[in-house]
Amino acid sequence: MRVEGLSKVYRSNWSRKTTRGLDDLNLVVRRGEVFGYLGPNGAGKTTTLKILAGLLKPTHGRAWLLGTPIERIESRRSLGFLPEQPYFYDYLTGPEYLEFVARLSGLSGREGTRAARQWFGRVGLGERPRLVLRKYSKGMLQRLGLAAALVHAPQLVILDEPMSGLDPFGRRDVRDLILEQRERGVTVMFSSHILPDVELLCDRVAIVLNGRLERLATVGELVNGQAASIEVRVADCPVLELPAGWSGCFSLARRTGESVITLTDESRLQPLLALLVQQRVEVRAVTPQRGTLEELFMAAASDAAYRAPNARRTA
Amino acid sequence: MNAVLIAQNTFREAIRDRVLAGMVVAGFVLLAFTQIAGPLAMGEGVRLTVDLGLSSITFLGLLVVLLVGTSLVAKEIERRTIFNLLSRPVPRSVYLLGKWAGLSASLWFVAGALGAALWAMLALLGHPGYAAAILEAVYLQGLELTLVTALAVLFSAISTPVLSALYTAGLFLAGQWCDDLREFALKAPGSLRTLLQVVADVLPNLPLFNMRTLAASGEVTSPAHLGLATAYALLYCGCVLALGAAALESRDFR
Structure with a gap:
């Protein structure tokens, strides 16, 4: 998937006021990778995904899906798209809906029926095939939306907030589905607010803020660039004497039954361990702490807000 | 092919939402009413039955168009169900064509059921010779409703359901x-x-498309009239749907 100089300006029909939803976005998602697309509400994530799915027209710029320009209808032949908070025809049953969309994506009648049955069971809805969609819970609808995005075995899957509305079991199932797609060689791009999931699943991550691409790197590159620290857990001791000169490079937190020393200077680790042994304090664990994606995301968002305090955001 | 799938789904929606069933039942009630009013027609009971029966088809069909057709596309945009269709390899013109064809098929179904009921009632009353006249009149009414549906679909693609109903x-x-x-x-x-x-x-x-007066006296129209009406309806629908497709093509679905 390639995006070159993509911009979107929304115009109000009445006041003719303009709002920039996306600003000169350049992006390449490689075949077979799982790509996370992050940003706060109104950053331009949904705008980007909708342009790629053919629901919005870009104001400027171009994009290609699997080598085909998005203006051409063929670009969506191998695309699976899950919109944010998907809505369906509530008079249909789950298998009927899946068969309908599978056939719209090019499957024959027999293939569509088979794929619909298979995916209906695969997303954990197989027990109630005759239930009409108006009686589905939010989580069930989200699962059905995922099945609809995958039912025709697409080569590229774009998911807008796929974990939204799901309980922990549902989130685990979605993670499994995304990993399964990666194993099949399918390219997956998804937006999410649930950063631990993104960290767990994605090969690369883009952070978009105020319609502009802020960061683009592998998860490892992003989080390893963050300041590191080392956490030393020790058995609770009433008195712990550390050299007076260390005051700026450690913090001490007492929990029930243990204490946690957090070192911000790695060079102090060996002297600290020696000191603890000398004072006969039981060391339970030494854990290097790296910055999380969440911390990085919050820092990037703060930077952008500082640089453009009056930037207008759109949904 | 995709237009047929969308048309089938639209037809299924009309069936399951019980709109069509309601209209067919209402039509049967109106037909029964013509038998109550018949004795007041001073010997013109059959003429009154045919005229009122055919008028009820147009009236109920128009009601379906105004209730369902004028919100056909607008409702999909509002409820966002359109996202799941247009993010697939479905051109917007094909989507519009499918919606129109599906609702038109529903209206043909209503017109056919009520026309058959009208003919059956006349046959039971001892006037089976009206079959050809009723068939032709119902066919022309079907064309008329198909044309009005195209207008409703056009307005539905560019406006709100209330305004679409007013325009239609x-x-x-x-x-x-x-x-x-x-x-x-x-x-x-x-x-x-x-x-x-x-x-x-x-x-x-x-x-x-109005053959009610002729049908009420048991007469049929010329094949040339039927051919002309068919060609006119198809051409008019084609132009209206092309306008609707052009309007839909430029729309953003936020």
Whole structure:
């Protein structure tokens, strides 16, 4: 998937006021990778995904899906798209809906029926095939939306907030589905607010803020660039004497039954361990702490807000 | 192929939402009412039955168009169900064509069921000779409703359901009077005449599909009339749907 100089300006029909939803976005998602697309509400994530799915027209710029320009209808032949908070025809049953969309994506009648049955069971809805969609819970609808995005075995899957509305079991199932797609060689791009999931699943991550691409790197590159620290857990001791000169490079937190020393200077680790042994304090664990994606995301968002305090955001 | 799938789904929606069943039941009630009013017609009971029976088809069909057709696309945009269709390899023109075809098929179903009921009632009353006249009249009414559906779908793609219903009802009424407008244009001076003639030509020529008076006396129309009406309806629907597709093509679905 390639995006070159993509911009979107929304115009109000009445006041003719303009709002920039996306600003000169350049992006390449490689075949077979799982790509996370992050940003706060109104950053331009949904705008980007909708342009790629053919629901919005870009104001400027171009994009290609699997080598085909998005203006051409063929670009969506191998695309699976899950919109944010998907809505369906509530008079249909789950298998009927899946068969309908599978056939719209090019499957024959027999293939569509088979794929619909298979995916209906695969997303954990197989027990109630005759239930009409108006009686589905939010989580069930989200699962059905995922099945609809995958039912025709697409080569590229774009998911807008796929974990939204799901309980922990549902989130685990979605993670499994995304990993399964990666194993099949399918390219997956998804937006999410649930950063631990993104960290767990994605090969690369883009952070978009105020319609502009802020960061683009592998998860490892992003989080390893963050300041590191080392956490030393020790058995609770009433008195712990550390050299007076260390005051700026450690913090001490007492929990029930243990204490946690957090070192911000790695060079102090060996002297600290020696000191603890000398004072006969039981060391339970030494854990290097790296910055999380969440911390990085919050820092990037703060930077952008500082640089453009009056930037207008759109949904 | 995708237009057929969307049409099938639209037809299924109309069936499951019980709109069609409601209209067919209402039609049967209206037909039964003609038998109560028959004795008041002073010997013209059959004529009254045919006329009222055929009128009820147009009235109920128009009601379906105004209730369902005018929100056909707008409802999908509002409920965002359209996202799941247009993010697939489905051109917007094909989507619109499918929606129109599906609702038109539903209206043909209503018209066919009520026409058959009307014929069966006349046969039971000892007048089986009206079959051809009723068949032709119902066919023309089906074409008329198909044309009005195309207008409703066009407005539904560019406006709100309430405004779409107003525009569609307005054009339906104006279309019924387009012959009168054409006659009036002949008496109007200069540029007003040209303007009125253009308006009369652009409005749907709905009197072309009205065969109620002829059918009430058991007569049939010429094959040339049927052919002309069919060609006119298809051409008019084609133009209206092309306009609707062009409008939908430029729309953003936020």
